[in-house]
Amino acid sequence: SNAVTDAKGVFMNIHEYQAKRLLHSYGAPVAKGVAVYSVAQAEEWAGKLPGPLYVVKSQIHAGGRGKGKFKELGEDAKGGVRLAKSVEDVVTNAKEMLGNTLVTKQTGPAGKQVNRLYIEDGADIARELYLSILVDRGTGKVSFVASTEGGMDIETVAEETPDKIVTVGIDPMSGVTGVDIDKLNTALALKGAAAEDGKTLFPTLYKAFMEKDMSLLEINPLIVMEDGHLRVLDAKVSFDNNAIFRHPDIAELRD
Numbered sequence: 072s073n074a075v076t077d078a079k080g081v082f083m084n085i086h087e088y089q090a091k092r093l094l095h096s097y098g099a100p101v102a103k104g105v106a107v108y109s110v111a112q113a114e115e116w117a118g119k120l121p122g123p124l125y126v127v128k129s130q131i132h133a134g135g136r137g138k139g140k141f142k143e144l145g146e147d148a149k150g151g152v153r154l155a156k157s158v159e160d161v162v163t164n165a166k167e168m169l170g171n172t173l174v175t176k177q178t179g180p181a182g183k184q185v186n187r188l189y190i191e192d193g194a195d196i197a198r199e200l201y202l203s204i205l206v207d208r209g210t211g212k213v214s215f216v217a218s219t220e221g222g223m224d225i226e227t228v229a230e231e232t233p234d235k236i237v238t239v240g241i242d243p244m245s246g247v248t249g250v251d252i253d254k255l256n257t258a259l260a261l262k263g264a265a266a267e268d269g270k271t272l273f274p275t276l277y278k279a280f281m282e283k284d285m286s287l288l289e290i291n292p293l294i295v296m297e298d299g300h301l302r303v304l305d306a307k308v309s310f311d312n313n314a315i316f317r318h319p320d321i322a323e324l325r326d
């Protein structure tokens with residue numbers, strides 16, 4: 072067991088698009104996107120995104136969607152996160168995904184039915200990183216966990232290359248300090264514009280985590296884009312029972 076897997080045994084997860092909306096309200100950089108429940112909505116709303124690249128993302132309470140498989144489609148069909156190059160292409164993918172059952176590493180063999188899609192502006196990705204905030208059971212401190220090895224399970228990174236995971240504990244009295252920011256920028260090998268973005272992003276994420284009483288805030292991947300800036304590309308946010316009582320706006324998001 073490690074800090075990340077411990078923090079995953081919690082009460083309530085919200086969907087990726089809800090987590091992104093929440094983080095965006097704190098000022099974190101996320102793509103433009105729309106949540107849709109039908110093919111007609113997908114067609115209507117995708118047209119309002121800038122394009123030319125769109126990403127159609129299954130909204131289920133489980134990770135590993137990109138590498139997941141739909142039960143009703145063939146082995147060769149694409150997974151639960153798909154790139155689309157036109158609104159037409161978004162519609163074709165939405166038809167294949169909505170109502171079908173996505174099986175991922177985290178859903179178990181039964182899979183989960185996809186009733187909601189998030190259609191997002193596509194990003195030009197230079198690097199995929201891992202960043203999370205959780206309460207480290209060992210130290211009791213709210214801590215960042217950072218790794219340059221984003222886009223894959225942190226459990227796998229922990230097993231295969233544990234030296235590539237850096238934990239930075241935050242002093243509750245001082246919050247995220249300049250020293251903490253330097254440690255995180257170094258751990259993620261951020262330079263230039265991305266390191267500048269880190270200076271505001273890390274305290275922003277910490278503030279959201281603390282104010283909303285999150286149990287886990289996991290961004291996998293956090294990306295460095297081709298233009299050198301950071302973006303939150305995937306987001307998982309979990310809460311425990313007590314947090315839900317204190318935040319009825321979050322309790323309302325329960326399915």
Ligand code: ADP
Nearest residue numbers: 126134135136137152192193194222291292305
């Ligand atoms: P999951 O972790 O459930 O597989 P992610 O949201 O992490 O889902 O998406 C999987 C992969 O798809 C990412 O690692 C990234 O490479 C790609 N991806 C996701 N969203 C976008 C996007 N908006 N633009 C470009 N690529 C994306």
Ligand code: MG
Nearest residue numbers: 134291292305
């Ligand atoms: Mg992910």
